[in-house]
Amino acid sequence: MGQTIIEKIFSRHVGKKVSANEIVLAKIDFCLGQDGTSGIVIDSFKKMGAEKVFNPRQMAVIIDHSSPSPNEGVSRIHKKIRDFSLEQKINFYDIGQGVCHQIVPERGYVVPGDLVIGADSHTCTYGALNIAATGMGSTDVAACAATGQNWFKVPATIKFICQGKLPLGVYSKDLILYLIGQIGADGATYLSCEYTGQAIDALSIESRFTIANMAIEMGAKFGIMNGDQKTLAWVKKHSSRKFKFVQADQDAVYSKALEFNISQLTPQIAKPHQVDNVCPLSEVAGTPIAQGYIGTCTNGRLEDFAEAGKILRGRKIKKGVRLIIAPASNWILKEAMKKGYINILLEAGATLVTPGCGPCVGTHNGVPADGENVISTANRNFKGRMGNINAFIYLGSPATVAAAVIEGKIADPRKYLK
């Protein structure tokens, strides 16, 4: 019987052939934590009686969620994380370096075929590089830090076959929002998603990250893609590690296969307060917007700022409306400056904040007021997510956010791209 990508990666890490629904103990190639979760990783690690991280080169801690620290409580946690990381000599990224899910692949720590866990639910992002990566809690990451392993239930796989070609002004963000709307917030619980088809093949690696990143928003454990020439070039540019792509067998068994033709897809919006509350943008066009946000591990990469820049070049953000931008890493910020994207956005009236998670998790950098609507490129729009339970968050592509801040209301970005 053939195997899916995930079954093959697990077999490699368990040391025998395994298939869906088996419970296995597996070796882990890399683990990570961020500032919201690493405090408990450290506590659990010590309580377990561990003294040294199994291999310091295979672990990273990144301060990204509230960075720089907005208050003394956060500062205490940052100090604890900083002290532990330096003492253990693990890979450590302090404030301003970027979001963990940009840093880890960008610095070449992970390569195709790896098994990765992170104390952050969006660890599934690396699936775009043919990596089995999943989010877990702090104590699970502590157990990995102590032993180099963890237990897993090998998941069954849903195959998404995306045919066709994305039209102008419609992006991978619109595609993943559409898929989440179709399948629901728990439509892939405990499953791995394999994203395939010509529409996926046509995407850049950055666009693929956006799709893999949001697998968790349908409850999935993994969101993984095949490797191709683009993956090869991207990984080689960022990592010196050796690797081999993992492909599904022709006769692999899937729990479900869903086929979509996306050639007619239009810009999509996730309405408050659920990520699967998705509709075509046209249904909510005209909704007033007080703040826009372009950034996060979903859409804070170079081409995101390039696309927003195409729309905002020579235009101004509407008076009374804010636009916050947070590049996903320091490297992206520097590249975006070299290419002039940041300048275009600043000329339009944007506010640039520290590379990292920005206002996504509601601790700082742009908490909305009561009754305000925000449009954001992030991955979650839960009530209170950005720090105020009386605000409303809409999710869309960077182009959709750019169009909205020009008009002060949700607007179709395609009219600015003709």
Add this chain to the structure above:
Amino acid sequence: MLLTGKARKFSQEDDINTDYIISGRYKFKIQDPQELATHVMEDLDPNFFQRRQDGDFLVAGRNFGCGSSREQAPQAIKYAKINAVMAKSFARIFYRNAFNIGLPLIECDTDQIRENDELSVDLAKGVVANITQNKNLAIKPLPQVMLTLLADGGLVEHIRKHQGFALEEKSNIKNQISK
């Protein structure tokens, strides 16, 4: 282990995410789980901590605990002295986290439970009794891994006791804690 207490339900039944269980406003700055517990479920039900009683059960619909991986979510529930969470289904990261810290989760048809119903749960036997309505509910049996973790008192204690993982015998991998 027999647990008894009252059912606590919420205005929203399905998709109760970990941001609602404990908001990012608190989890990033508060390390004391006792203090975090005073904010449990606050964004969904601002008076929840006041109306809850020791030994209550949280009762919800589908996909409880979806969203962020924050372990502070099951911690806040546990430190609010909630016995267990009952739902039609759970999100996977939350599910692991809860057992890792020793908070039992029970999958059953929660439409059969009303706010304030008196419940008793026998985890070993896998029986939930709705005392108020005088009926028993079928529950999805817990996987052996989860029972082992609960019996050991959570993942920290499990690793400490066995100096590594001891969840399955047939592993080709040597597992040992790093000293």
